[in-house]
Amino acid sequence: MRILIADDEALSRRMLEKALERAGYEVTSVENGKQALEHLCKPDGPRLALLDWVMPELDGPGVCRAVRTRSEQTYIYMVLLTSKGSKEETVLGLESGADDYLTKPFNAEELRARLRVGERILLLEDRLVEARENMRFRATHDPLTSLLNRGAIMDLLGRELHRSQREQKSTAILLGDVDHFKRVNDTLGHVVGDEVLGEIANRLLASVRSYDFVGRYGGEEFLVVLNGCDPPYAPGRAEAIRKSVSNRPIQTAKGALALTMSFGVLLSADWGPRPVEELLHEVDIALYQAKDAGRDCLRMAKPDAKTEAPQAALPQPARRAR
Amino acid sequence: MTSREVDLHEPAWNQAELLDRVDNDRELVRELLAIFKEDFPRTIGSLEAAVSSGDLKNSGSLSHTLKGMLSNLGGARAAAAAASLEDVACAGEIAALRGAYDALEREAGRLLPELDAYMAEVRR
Numbered sequence: 001m002r003i004l005i006a007d008d009e010a011l012s013r014r015m016l017e018k019a020l021e022r023a024g025y026e027v028t029s030v031e032n033g034k035q036a037l038e039h040l041c042k043p044d045g046p047r048l049a050l051l052d053w054v055m056p057e058l059d060g061p062g063v064c065r066a067v068r069t070r071s072e073q074t075y076i077y078m079v080l081l082t083s084k085g086s087k088e089e090t091v092l093g094l095e096s097g098a099d100d101y102l103t104k105p106f107n108a109e110e111l112r113a114r115l116r117v118g119e120r121i122l123l124l125e126d127r128l129v130e131a132r133e134n135m136r137f138r139a140t141h142d143p144l145t146s147l148l149n150r151g152a153i154m155d156l157l158g159r160e161l162h163r164s165q166r167e168q169k170s171t172a173i174l175l176g177d178v179d180h181f182k183r184v185n186d187t188l189g190h191v192v193g194d195e196v197l198g199e200i201a202n203r204l205l206a207s208v209r210s211y212d213f214v215g216r217y218g219g220e221e222f223l224v225v226l227n228g229c230d231p232p233y234a235p236g237r238a239e240a241i242r243k244s245v246s247n248r249p250i251q252t253a254k255g256a257l258a259l260t261m262s263f264g265v266l267l268s269a270d271w272g273p274r275p276v277e278e279l280l281h282e283v284d285i286a287l288y289q290a291k292d293a294g295r296d297c298l299r300m301a302k303p304d305a306k307t308e309a310p311q312a313a314l315p316q317p318a319r320r321a322r
Numbered sequence: 323m324t325s326r327e328v329d330l331h332e333p334a335w336n337q338a339e340l341l342d343r344v345d346n347d348r349e350l351v352r353e354l355l356a357i358f359k360e361d362f363p364r365t366i367g368s369l370e371a372a373v374s375s376g377d378l379k380n381s382g383s384l385s386h387t388l389k390g391m392l393s394n395l396g397g398a399r400a401a402a403a404a405a406s407l408e409d410v411a412c413a414g415e416i417a418a419l420r421g422a423y424d425a426l427e428r429e430a431g432r433l434l435p436e437l438d439a440y441m442a443e444v445r446r
Contacts, residue, residue, distance in 0.1 A: 011395065019344070082390075083405075106343070108345050
């Protein structure tokens with residue numbers, strides 16, 4: 001494990017280095033508080049630190065206070081090491097954000113034992129962070145495909161629409177549905193159906209840029225959000241995404257399946273500021289039109305098209321054949 | 323009264339205590355003594371100049387540095403004398419500064435020959 005030693009006195013620094021190297025630590029030594037802070041604030045900096053109290057530039061408690069003001073980074077376990085010894089000073093040191101306090105002259109064995117306490121705390125923190133990240137992933141991702149789930153993709157879409165409006169750019173919303181997916185489930189079983197959904201998720205993800213979003217919107221429905229998508233390029237990009245599914249069969253445990261998808265596509269620039277739900281309703285209607293046109297194609301949702309095909313005349317999405 | 327007691331029963335240099343603290347690493351003790359022999363004269367020289375000019379701030383910080391250095395090395399008596407000088411400087415007792423410095427110099431005068439003797443012995 002990496003550890004930082006900050007001490008302006010060469011003799012003390014050497015003693016610490018030796019004691020810690022002997023215990024297997026990877027040691028970095030600096031001579032003042034400012035250098036210590038620079039090391040500790042690096043994204044991959046040491047997470048254990050031994051800080052002398054009295055140092056040039058910035059003292060040990062000053063380093064502790066500065067480290068604790070950063071909330072976004074991982075926890076750093078800091079031990080103040082000093083020849084100061086009164087209760088008031090101990091309290092002051094701990095209240096500056098230090099986790100422990102060791103008085104000089106230190107005993108190497110005691111020092112290592114105290115650092116092992118620090119390692120246990122850091123390990124505990126790592127486990128908590130990992131558990132939190134797992135929970136966050138589960139709360140925002142679909143367990144079958146590992147894509148963003150409906151709630152997460154809706155949130156991201158809402159944010160992207162605000163951003164594109166603010167930056168006067170266009171976001172493309174693609175709502176895709178696997179054609180005749182019910183037949184796969186009915187004839188080959190749900191396990192094969194799940195395999196198909198997993199592979200389609202992979203292909204959709206592979207066909208977009210790293211900063212676009214793909215989510216599982218419903219059973220066999222997928223929502224793709226293309227950020228900063230220039231309107232003239234949107235149909236071509238949507239077509240490429242659609243073809244990523246239809247251009248080669250999907251291998252399953254029961255053989256290769258030639259499957260297609262239909263897409264409704266909407267460009268936020270065409271519609272202006274509208275609630276997310278309204279835009280999703282419009283793109284859903286466009287998806288229906290693609291289905292109605294024979295599937296394996298896409299249809300653009302255009303505001304002027306609404307006057308030609310009034311919404312009231314369209315079947316409700318829930319009742320349409322997929 | 324801010325000066326601290328120097329324990330007269332304490333040896334000038336507690337070699338056993340130092341060895342215990344450094345896992346009996348005699349090579350490291352030699353290395354530490356070499357560092358001390360280089361840093362101590364410079365630091366005490368600066369301290370003497372600060373005391374002579376009545377510079378309380380530097381007298382305090384330099385005696386603090388010496389206190390740490392000496393206690394790390396097992397020179398508890400000299401470290402206690404440095405602590406007394408630090409207390410005197412921090413309390414602003416400018417009149418007591420020289421006396422406290424002299425006490426430190428006396429203790430250092432007892433410690434240094436012991437360190438030299440050890441170095442000479444291990445060189446043999």
